[in-house]
Amino acid sequence: MGELGEPPLLDHERHALFLDFDGTLVGFADDPEGIELEPGTLQRLKALQTSQGGALALISGRALASIDRFLAPFTFPAAGVHGQELRFHPGESVEAAPPPAxxxxxxxxxxxxxxxxxxxxxxxxxxxxxxxxxxxxxxxxxxxxxxxxxxxxxxxxxxxxxxxxxxxxxQNVHKGKAIERLMARSPFAERAPVFVGDDTTDEDGFRFVASRGGFGVKVGEGETAASYRLADVPAVHRWLQEAAR
Ligand SMILES: [Mg+2]
CATH class of the missing domain: 3.30.70 (Alpha-Beta Plaits)
Structure with missing residues (x-):
């Protein structure tokens, strides 16, 4: 593992939290619909959403319908299909950009x-x-x-x-852009973005949050533009648990 250290705790007043889903909050399964949430995940996300003043969003390559199924009965602000789908507030309808021809x-x-x-x-x-x-x-x-x-x-x-x-x-759809669009709105605007992700598709997000005075957290090994690293999914949950206090 590289020389990056573990991230500091969140500042609930100052940070906006953006979380990837697969490989970050949940492990992988052969069938993407077959993944299982660790016990307490829903409650932890809900508690964080409250302590963050609502400034918590999921940023995934999955379709939002799939994310919502796993996190029911809650909904969160979120970007699906890397930002092709966006929902700015919990419970709102999803804005989907038309796919390119x-x-x-x-x-x-x-x-x-x-x-x-x-x-x-x-x-x-x-x-x-x-x-x-x-x-x-x-x-x-x-x-x-x-x-x-x-x-x-x-x-x-x-x-x-x-x-x-x-x-x-x-080409023009990526997680950096998705976070940028959410950051333009309340309750994210004026905060410093923090993004946690595990994959190459998260690097656009890491670069964006660094450009806005926030920081990226890479989950697992590999070259990254993130400033900090957590070893695996359980380490993410431990960090979130601490941060939720
Ligand atoms: Mg991932």
Whole structure:
């Protein structure tokens, strides 16, 4: 593990807290819908939301409908599909940007290559397409090749590699932008953003929060633009537990 230290405790008056979901608040499962929340997670998030004056949001690559299922009966301000979907206040409706036209071409290309019995699994998030190879790690190279071929010659899309996934999504959509848009509104505005995430797709978020006087917290190993590091999901929960006091 690198030389980054553990993050300081949150300042409830000064910080706005942004949390990634998979790999940060919950561990991974072969089926993304099969993950399990650690006991106490919901209560901890709810307590933090209160102590933060509402300035807590989830920033995920998942669709918000999926996040909401796991956190029911609560809803939180959140960005889904890396910011393609946004909800500014709990209980409000979700604002979804229209997906770029090129995504349809990429979807068609991948649909021709990845059939029902393929060891690779294609997930269609509407504005983003994800090739999963968690259950078929030997297929990683093919997954990346297929993703590259799917966006070849198309404008406005980019390929991002994550934990056992290759994801195609709109070029101008990323977690840094998602946090920036939430930061423009109450109760986030005027606070310093803190973002906790584990994956390469979180690096845009780390860069953004640093530019606004806040800090990033990288979960797990790897090169990062974050200022601090926590070892794993249980370490995140311990830090949040302390911070909720
Ligand atoms: Mg993650």
């Amino acid at each position: 090129a995504i349809e071409v990429a979807r068609e290309r991948l649909g021709l290559e990845i059939g029902a019995h393929d060891p690779l699994r294609l997930e269609d998030k509407g504005a983003a397409l994800v090739i999963h190879y968690r259950t078929a790690p030997h297929e990683e190279e093919r997954a990346l090749e297929l993703a590259e071929a799917a966006i070849a010659g198309l404008d406005g899309l980019r390929l991002v590699k994550g934990h056992a996934i290759a994801e195609i999504r709109p």
